[in-house]
Amino acid sequence: MADTNRIMKELREIASDVASQVKVTQHGDSLVHMKGTIAGPSETVYEGGTFHIDIQIGASYPFEPPKMKFLTKVWHPNVSSQTGAICLDVLKDQWSPALTLKTALLSCQALLAAPEPDDPQDAQVAQMYTERRGEFDETARTWTKKYATEDQKDPVVGELMEMGFSEGAVLKALTKCGGNKDRAVEELLGGA
Template identity: 45%
Template sequence: MAATKRVAKEYADLTKAPLPNVSVGLDGDDLMNWKGVITGPTGSTYQGGLFRVAIKFPKDYPFKPPKITFRTKIYHPNVDSDGAICLALLKTDIWKPATKISDVLIALAQLLAEPNPDDPLVASIAEQYNQDREKFVKTAKEWVAKYAQ
């Protein structure tokens, strides 16, 4: 199966050369289900937080994007209360088979450093991010302290 072979190669690559602020492992013994931790980037609102993610690869990967959800609660305009993520790279109509999971994980870490309020999943948080950044930062940091340790 091509998907399994591709996922195995990407997993081996990440094991040999880990990404900064990102760690991944298998969720159980299923190669198509991973768990990961993204460390809040230094200097960001999410600095020091440990954000757990679930990564599920579809049978037709890399022709369809992986499904990634946050398992750690996060106050972010691009992540909803169920952990769903709004990230252009993961949208089916934008996804390209050449994209690797490492590219996605780097983009997720970048999304923590720089939220995208112009393409929000949670409009109220995006509005607060744009209108009252100080209150947004305060709330996000409170959530990091409460849920991401």
């Protein structure tokens, strides 16, 4: 079982550090499935964006890294434009129990500022980054504006609304189901 005392301590530390622009919210009472939020780094094509990251904590945490993926669509060589999977060493072989959820999220934020096209998660994006940088920058800015600006809805809310449900019904179902998307879908389909 993951070290819940440590996770709670980490969540308190993140909540008290507003300067880092990193946030973590729980899905209901769960300490194993959370959502991280990072700000797009200033003076980058991601500036002004708010990016949501799915966080899943395994039973061996902190001895194994959390599983993280972008929920917000992002055009970046080290993030899958399809699935949000992240290619980042601290989320794999460079993880250490001394690292925290906050340092992992800050590492994701730093990755946005300093792409590694030679070790890509998305080869198409990496190729554009190295061969057609102007086109890459424009695409990344467009995606940031379209998917990551403050007026964008939570990705889960948007996804459920795309299924044809009203925003009010989606928010009510997600609240009732502790943020669990699958249970919210059941709730919405059940008409309860």
